[in-house]
Amino acid sequence: MYFHHVLLGLIVSAGLALPSAAAEITVRSAEMNGRSKGHYHDQIVEFQLTGEIRDGDDTALRNLIATTMPAYYPNALSSVVIYLDSQGGSFSEGVKLMKSFKELGVGTVIARDAACLSACGIAFLGGTIVNDGSVFQRHRLVEPGARLGFHAPSLGVRGATLVPADLLQVSYASALAALGQLIEASPDFDIPTSLLETIAKTSPEEMYELTFVDDFARWKIDVKLAHQGWKPGRSHIARLCSNFFTWQSGASALDRDMATHLQWQQQLANAVVFVPAASSGQPEFAHVQTLAYDYDEHCIVQMYPANWGWSIGLQITNATPQTAIQALRTSNLGLPHASRLHTLPADLEVRSLR
Known part of the structure; x- marks a missing residue:
């Protein structure tokens, strides 16, 4: 046949x-x-x-x-x-x-x-x-x-x-x-x-x-971005904390009610708290409460200046931010690593970054 x-x-x-x-x-x-x-x-x-x-x-x-x-x-x-x-x-x-x-x-x-x-x-x-x-x-x-x-x-x-x-x-x-x-x-x-x-x-x-940041981030494909002079701000921290662990699981951050999600991101951005380095050469931190349930869940972002830009690590914890940050300052715990890509809007077209 x-x-x-x-x-x-x-x-x-x-x-x-x-x-x-x-x-x-x-x-x-x-x-x-x-x-x-x-x-x-x-x-x-x-x-x-x-x-x-x-x-x-x-x-x-x-x-x-x-x-x-x-x-x-x-x-x-x-x-x-x-x-x-x-x-x-x-x-x-x-x-x-x-x-x-x-x-x-x-x-x-x-x-x-x-x-x-x-x-x-x-x-x-x-x-x-x-x-x-x-x-x-x-x-x-x-x-x-x-x-x-x-x-x-x-x-x-x-x-x-x-x-x-x-x-x-x-x-x-x-x-x-x-x-x-x-x-x-x-x-x-x-x-x-x-x-x-x-x-x-x-x-x-x-x-x-x-096409989108979402595609590259959830499939663990790096994008070459300029890092010189860049430092995470409130909106970057908010997007990190709301999207990063979704991407880590391989899921899409766009499979949501985006209007509600963006509103939540704005609320997170307004609530971000920055904690300066304890001494020269030590990392800076930022934290924000991520969920408004019956328990506190905090996103801790560790930021360390490096010759290629900022090295960024994330942690979700039920401990108070002060306790979590103190523990990170005195330990060699390696946090999940994020990049500048993870701080960008999920629906941003990567080609627009040219």
């Missing part, structure tokens, strides 16, 4: 399409970052992936890194990032690249005016760097103006008017297998369930492109 491919609406994604040119993977730049010689992050090496992602690209990337890194800096823990600009391609190869990025400690970046869609978006989710403590941490960064989009894997058949049933069955199994690999790996890559659901529900003929 045969099926007409137009009726099926098939596009490339699962890796069974007719041969085409693989993505071009090159060295973009290599430079010192100004730290003292001998530090494992002295050298920043940037790679570039451009074009359609095809079978074999993961192997090509690994080979390029293996041959390139010793030439620039022999320490395998050098800071490495890859800039992505691709309309998509093989979903399964995208999953392989995603896994390699984490294994090799390669951060992912989508530059302003570049696009990373479909299989490229899957690969992007693997972005990871090695921090100063030799700890692998998530690093997937989008510059305002870049495009990032996802959809489900397609059956990956093109270029023929008729498709044999046995090939269609193989294509279907491959697409499911690729999606299954992504789902299985998601806990290790900090991929929220809500993002997996969006990928699975978006037809291969469509594209879910991230």
